[in-house]
Amino acid sequence: MTTINEIPEEELKKSREIFKEFIIKKKLRVTNQRLAIFEAAFNQVEHFTADDLLEKSRKIDRTISRATVYRTLPILTESSLLKEIDIGKDFKYYLLNYNQKTEHAQVICLDCDKIHELDAPFMEWYADSIAQKLGLIPESQRLQVSARCQKLSEQGQCPNLDKRAV
Amino acid sequence: MTTINEIPEEELKKSREIFKEFIIKKKLRVTNQRLAIFEAAFNQVEHFTADDLLEKSRKIDRTISRATVYRTLPILTESSLLKEIDIGKDFKYYLLNYNQKTEHAQVICLDCDKIHELDAPFMEWYADSIAQKLGLIPESQRLQVSARCQKLSEQGQCPNLDKRAV
DNA sequence: GTGCTTGCAAAGACTTTGCAAACTT
């Protein structure tokens, strides 16, 4: 079982290009702050919050403000580089979306807070069946499973927690 | 196609009893405010927000404060009379749960904001299959489908919007 | 009478916004 802790170099380059081109296409400006926030976001593969991103960005550029992070996040999500997810807490999580996969299921470990993104093809079928029953046209669907770590309850330790450097 | 706009009288009585007994069991007190908030919540079957509930409660008892509504909502959810749901907006919705069904899917109409609660038995199976793959123990699951009203896009009007008295 | 509850207002948590200075193009 291999865990990837870093986005591959070529994916990073590609994403950086997508980001810059998106900014230019929107007639916005490629600023140092925006680039630094991009680098901070793509520095690793775990999910993060706006606050995490601020902290990570500041390690690259000490002057970055919270406001700029909040103003840059929509650019990153609109360009499909990040996926925003709301698991019912009062802040949002952000996930890298560099593989551009459309995975519609999230499994959230209540013990270590890790968010596993999974493919759940049956949800397309389910959405279609709903369409017929309710006279609605499905636009998006998301399955969220909250779970506990089995190893934690059996052995008293969660392997994901152990892996965390922080 | 029949739409129920009111909870049946006997269900209402039963729920009121559950509410009172829950309060007593918890060694809390049956106050006029709590009763008024209960009546406001069970006045109809649509979903509502904390703010809606405050407004409806005040029609019964003018003195009820926002704080009391927020302090009463946990009593109603803990006693399983209401279900709290978070669809990613910055406030929560509450739904009557008098039938005590465990429906795990919500279909949210982006046009009229109506929330349809549906049964989705396959989710149990899905959660179990995840358990094996990830070494997790599923605790709860929720499927959320966002959709558009077909009639609205075809005929320019949403039947649910029409039904709304407000 | 005891001690839970209430309303009020202030505080909290996260996010957004107004504004003048700074920067990209």
Place this chain on the structure above:
DNA sequence: AAGTTTGCAAAGTCTTTGCAAGCAC
């Protein structure tokens, strides 16, 4: 040079909490 972007601080939104007066038991 023109107009976007930034940092700062204040404002916003929903929810929670401290406190003294009031109410349930």
